[in-house]
Amino acid sequence: MTRVVALVGPTGSGKTALSLELATRWNAEIVNADSRQIYRRLDIGSAKPTAAQRALVPHHVLDVAEPDDSFDCARYRQLALDAIADITRRGKRVLLVGGTGLYIKVLLRGVFAGPARDPLLRARLEQQEAAAPGSLHRQLAAVDPTSAARLHPHDRVRLVRALEVWELTGAPLSAWHAAHAFAEAPFETLLLGVSLPRAELYARITTRCAAMVRGGLIEEVQALYAAGFDPQLPALRSLGYREIGECVRGRCDLPAALARMTQATRRFAKRQLTWFRGDQQVVWCAPETEVLHAAIAPFWC
Numbered sequence: 305m306t307r308v309v310a311l312v313g314p315t316g317s318g319k320t321a322l323s324l325e326l327a328t329r330w331n332a333e334i335v336n337a338d339s340r341q342i343y344r345r346l347d348i349g350s351a352k353p354t355a356a357q358r359a360l361v362p363h364h365v366l367d368v369a370e371p372d373d374s375f376d377c378a379r380y381r382q383l384a385l386d387a388i389a390d391i392t393r394r395g396k397r398v399l400l401v402g403g404t405g406l407y408i409k410v411l412l413r414g415v416f417a418g419p420a421r422d423p424l425l426r427a428r429l430e431q432q433e434a435a436a437p438g439s440l441h442r443q444l445a446a447v448d449p450t451s452a453a454r455l456h457p458h459d460r461v462r463l464v465r466a467l468e469v470w471e472l473t474g475a476p477l478s479a480w481h482a483a484h485a486f487a488e489a490p491f492e493t494l495l496l497g498v499s500l501p502r503a504e505l506y507a508r509i510t511t512r513c514a515a516m517v518r519g520g521l522i523e524e525v526q527a528l529y530a531a532g533f534d535p536q537l538p539a540l541r542s543l544g545y546r547e548i549g550e551c552v553r554g555r556c557d558l559p560a561a562l563a564r565m566t567q568a569t570r571r572f573a574k575r576q577l578t579w580f581r582g583d584q585q586v587v588w589c590a591p592e593t594e595v596l597h598a599a600i601a602p603f604w605c
Contacts, residue, residue, distance in 0.1 A: 310400040313498030314573035316509040323401040337402025349544035371539040405579040448476035499588040
């Protein structure tokens, strides 16, 4: 069975730099598990590996969709499975890297397919949320409190899907997930979590957000709008793109946008930690290459 090492953890914890060192030492290639890095044009705000970094180590499942493409967990899983098959066929090891817990879960443990999409139902739910922001989360809390508790009120894509499953099947998404149990295991997996003190993580996030703005995030958002992409697209309502987008559209000044971006990123990192700490298979390590090498050695040797 293919052995996969997954390097997980919150945004800003240094996974990219660590993954390059690990992949180089272990003759591995990297499979992306970040839900925003799948999109072309979203480079700075998603902290996507640079061209120079990608030249050092091959990366997979990056830049596979446009910001207005429909993209879900099932599509991600298939692309990642194909990439892993290709990597192993060439005699290389697989290093899965990212902070999107759901992507990692469905790749390593299977996915609940659920009913097919209903465009009319989705359009109605989207219109409902546009007319009354927050209404989808409140509606979901009434019919599926378990799913509502794990979804952010602004996560419109997953809120719509959860309500779609409820309306089409009469059963809550959480019940379908419980029945599926995510029990598939296509790989033998070592999950390594990057752990560092909360204060240090938050300081890194503050520095990182400011660096993104200095590095051209405003211009990146402007280019996306100029290319005709709707600011309300899920990809453009994600961290950084939402807050800087408000500035670009004249709804706030840059200091306010940066402050909101930093705070939202800290909150997101906290949710990521909650997700990964709920997985008993994650082995937490300090963000030091030698510590991680020592954890990997018994698994890959």
